[in-house]
Amino acid sequence: MIRTTLAALLTLLVFATPAQAQQADSSLLTVQRIYGSSEFKSQSFGPARWLGDGSSYTTLEQARDTRGQNLVRYDTERGARQVLIAARQFIPQGDSVPLTVEEYAWSPDTSMLLIFTNSRPVWRLNTRGDYWVLERATGRLWQLGGEAAKPSTLMFAKFAPDGRRVAYVRENNLYVEDLTSGNITPLTTDGSRTLINGTFDWVYEEELMNYYADGWRWSPDGRSIAYWQLDADQVKDFSLINNTDSLYSRVTPVQYPKAGEANSAARVGVVSTSGGATRWLEIPGDPRNHYIARMDWAANSNEVVLQRLNRLQNTNEVMLGDVRSGKVRTILSERDSTWVDLVDDLAWLQGGKSFTWVSERDGWNHVYIVSRDGKSIRLVTRGDHDVSKVVGADEKTGWLYYIASPDQPSQRYLYRARLDGKGKPERLSPRADSGTHEYDRAPSFRYALETYSSFGNPPVIRLVRLPGHQVIRTLVDNATLRRRVTTLRRGTAEFFSIPAENGARMPAYLMKPADFDSTRKYPLLFHVYGGPGSSTVKDSWGGYYLWHLMLTQQGYLVASVDNHGTPAPLGRRWRKAVYGQLGVVETRDQATAARALGGRPYVDTGRIGIWGWSYGGFMSLNVLFRHPDLYRTGVVVSPVTHWSLYDNVYTERFNGLPDQNDAGYDRGSPLTYVNGLRGNLLLVHGSGDDNVHYQNSEVLINALVAANKPFTMMTYPNRTHCICQGRNTQQHLFELITRYLDQHLKGAAPISPPAERAAAGGR
Numbered sequence: 001m002i003r004t005t006l007a008a009l010l011t012l013l014v015f016a017t018p019a020q021a022q023q024a025d026s027s028l029l030t031v032q033r034i035y036g037s038s039e040f041k042s043q044s045f046g047p048a049r050w051l052g053d054g055s056s057y058t059t060l061e062q063a064r065d066t067r068g069q070n071l072v073r074y075d076t077e078r079g080a081r082q083v084l085i086a087a088r089q090f091i092p093q094g095d096s097v098p099l100t101v102e103e104y105a106w107s108p109d110t111s112m113l114l115i116f117t118n119s120r121p122v123w124r125l126n127t128r129g130d131y132w133v134l135e136r137a138t139g140r141l142w143q144l145g146g147e148a149a150k151p152s153t154l155m156f157a158k159f160a161p162d163g164r165r166v167a168y169v170r171e172n173n174l175y176v177e178d179l180t181s182g183n184i185t186p187l188t189t190d191g192s193r194t195l196i197n198g199t200f201d202w203v204y205e206e207e208l209m210n211y212y213a214d215g216w217r218w219s220p221d222g223r224s225i226a227y228w229q230l231d232a233d234q235v236k237d238f239s240l241i242n243n244t245d246s247l248y249s250r251v252t253p254v255q256y257p258k259a260g261e262a263n264s265a266a267r268v269g270v271v272s273t274s275g276g277a278t279r280w281l282e283i284p285g286d287p288r289n290h291y292i293a294r295m296d297w298a299a300n301s302n303e304v305v306l307q308r309l310n311r312l313q314n315t316n317e318v319m320l321g322d323v324r325s326g327k328v329r330t331i332l333s334e335r336d337s338t339w340v341d342l343v344d345d346l347a348w349l350q351g352g353k354s355f356t357w358v359s360e361r362d363g364w365n366h367v368y369i370v371s372r373d374g375k376s377i378r379l380v381t382r383g384d385h386d387v388s389k390v391v392g393a394d395e396k397t398g399w400l401y402y403i404a405s406p407d408q409p410s411q412r413y414l415y416r417a418r419l420d421g422k423g424k425p426e427r428l429s430p431r432a433d434s435g436t437h438e439y440d441r442a443p444s445f446r447y448a449l450e451t452y453s454s455f456g457n458p459p460v461i462r463l464v465r466l467p468g469h470q471v472i473r474t475l476v477d478n479a480t481l482r483r484r485v486t487t488l489r490r491g492t493a494e495f496f497s498i499p500a501e502n503g504a505r506m507p508a509y510l511m512k513p514a515d516f517d518s519t520r521k522y523p524l525l526f527h528v529y530g531g532p533g534s535s536t537v538k539d540s541w542g543g544y545y546l547w548h549l550m551l552t553q554q555g556y557l558v559a560s561v562d563n564h565g566t567p568a569p570l571g572r573r574w575r576k577a578v579y580g581q582l583g584v585v586e587t588r589d590q591a592t593a594a595r596a597l598g599g600r601p602y603v604d605t606g607r608i609g610i611w612g613w614s615y616g617g618f619m620s621l622n623v624l625f626r627h628p629d630l631y632r633t634g635v636v637v638s639p640v641t642h643w644s645l646y647d648n649v650y651t652e653r654f655n656g657l658p659d660q661n662d663a664g665y666d667r668g669s670p671l672t673y674v675n676g677l678r679g680n681l682l683l684v685h686g687s688g689d690d691n692v693h694y695q696n697s698e699v700l701i702n703a704l705v706a707a708n709k710p711f712t713m714m715t716y717p718n719r720t721h722c723i724c725q726g727r728n729t730q731q732h733l734f735e736l737i738t739r740y741l742d743q744h745l746k747g748a749a750p751i752s753p754p755a756e757r758a759a760a761g762g763r
Contacts, residue, residue, distance in 0.1 A: 054446060055076055071083070117130050127156070128152055131168060133166065165179060176273050195233075198228065204291075219301040220297055220299075226297065235261075259651040263288050268280070270304070313649075318333070331370075354376075409562075409570055494510045516602075526561065531566065564586060615640065626676055680748075690721070
């Protein structure tokens with residue numbers, strides 16, 4: 001018996017696969033450890049809600065003695081803990097299992113709790129579900145919607161300002177439910193698949209609402225509700241084909257307006273909460289040729305404030321609409337020769353006499369204060385740097401709080417500046433904590449929940465006292481995760497910049513193996529996104545850090561570079577250089593970066609690869625096709641291959657209308673350059689992708705076949721843009737990519753550098 005066990009052990013040691021060998025060493029990562037287990041899962045916290053002025057807050061905590069969660073109140077300053085609602089109180093009558101509380105909201109007097117659970121997606125977000133109300137005094141728990149409501153069909157339920165009613169959307173209609181009597185009043189009755197009240201169609205939710213598709217607002221006095229209505233009867237369907245979930249294929253139509261195609265007609269109306277006719281605002285122009293991108297009450301119950309974009313999205317008009325007459329007037333217009341950005345930070349000051357506004361009108365993203373009539377516009381933040389986010393304006397003390405990083409574009413810090421625009425701004429985030437800081441501030445501005453992380457260092461969540469930023473206590477330290485990460489075999493990560501052709505400094509990072517030897521030659525893999533929606537060069541935890549770290553453990557260099565057009569805080573000129581030519585400037589920038597890093601003596605210029613997802617897939621195709629002398633291998637996931645195939649709101653914002661910029665659409669498309677492919681290409685897409693349609697890859701496949709170009713393809717049936725549905729999907733995907741890189745980049749036979757090939761007369 002002993003001899004048999006010893007023989008088996010010797011066999012395992014001799015014939016163990018690399019993955020098995022790595023699992024025996026806790027300092028080495030595997031795809032299974034990263035994506036197939038919860039070993040590196042971050043601690044959860046919240047959702048947290050401030051109570052009153054912020055002197056206390058509530059959060060959810062796992063109950064120790066039963067399944068479910070307790071809702072707990074903490075005194076902000078002293079830390080005294082009180083269980084307000086025990087997990088057992090979340091058990092509906094006749095059931096034995098507590099509700100899973102996904103989100104919650106307090107009534108204004110905190111006597112009742114609104115609970116969101118059992119959520120399901122409408123488009124890409126889980127915005128529909130079940131809503132319950134729990135009355136604290138009696139412990140009564142009941143479900144909203146009445147007997148007519150099907151499971152998981154209520155959306156965006158909110159307490160009225162008086163706390164005695166809740167309004168919500170159900171199947172594209174608005175309702176108000178009285179919490180005392182249980183009476184339900186329909187405010188709209190015409191909702192259908194194409195007539196949408198109080199919520200949005202696919203493209204509004206995805207591209208205009210910043211992933212928050214709540215389409216209605218209580219008036220401050222609780223007597224009215226303002227809401228969007230979208231008429232999508234002219235929006236064409238794109239069909240998603242499901243071939244695997246039944247014997248015969250099933251078609252799912254998605255209303256999806258592609259570039260140049262018809263939009264929904266949007267309008268805003270106001271209706272009494274007791275029911276009756278809607279008063280529609282008289283917004284001029286063709287409702288299909290503009291977007292009502294923002295709407296809220298204008299610091300009173302008589303007017304609403306709108307942000308209206310034209311179809312080209314180069315003009316944003318701030319409008320006030322009178323809810324009695326329906327008349328609308330424009331008080332401010334923001335214009336740009338490229339596109340304008342929407343303002344999520346509009347906040348009313350002086351009892352509604354002025355409001356905060358964010359604009360790039362001086363070349364940098366800055367905060368202004370605008371009078372209600374729009375005649376006075378005063379700059380608050382100053383200097384050659386961008387404000388990344390407004391945290392809030394504290395009128396009582398005269399300070400504006402905001403996020404910025406004047407010196408390091410990969411980092412984010414909390415600052416404050418005088419609302420009168422005088423004096424110098426103050427950095428509040430600690431100098432010693434370089435990286436990225438996010439804040440959920442209390443209504444009084446005395447406290448904030450700070451989330452802090454840096455590259456390779458998991459987040460900590462701290463309760464801090466403002467403005468001094470003293471830490472009252474640490475709420476999440478991620479000690480277990482931090483310990484596991486610190487035991488991993490890690491090399492250095494270098495943050496730096498690379499000059500673009502026009503001299504602009506492109507933010508970059510480079511990860512090196514732990515046993516890095518500058519006299520050796522290493523394969524180099526770039527990670528790219530490159531589009532207006534996101535930056536990859538961030539001094540923060542998350543993203544693909546662990547997988548990239550795993551690659552460095554296997555002998556790769558891993559780099560990422562933010563090109564022109566990415567939302568790095570480098571000014572308007574940087575971000576808007578790509579207008580009308582998506583894929584052109586960005587590709588040139590990435591090639592410039594590859595040449596720069598390829599000039600380092602330890603980079604094997606014959607083994608440079610690139611990978612990216614979505615816009616990053618689009619970019620990876622472009623550089624692989626247009627610069628085959630630089631890149632040997634590309635891994636492309638869910639790519640856009642021609643912007644005519646993508647949605648109109650996003651595409652037209654950055655590339656203009658197709659019939660006015662046909663050459664620009666083609667010039668930036670990888671389809672134009674497929675003949676340039678000489679390296680290795682792995683193409684991956686989910687067939688159920690409702691964002692970047694599988695059609696993009698099919699069109700590319702046809703072009704590659706016509707050009708007789710070899711490539712490798714992997715389709716994940718019915719997976720959406722995240723390729724994350726189904727057991728083991730993410731692990732399978734990243735094991736696939738890792739194997740491909742091992743075979744076609746790291747393990748590829750070395751080839752001569754471009755200069756040597758040219759000298760020898762080769763291509």
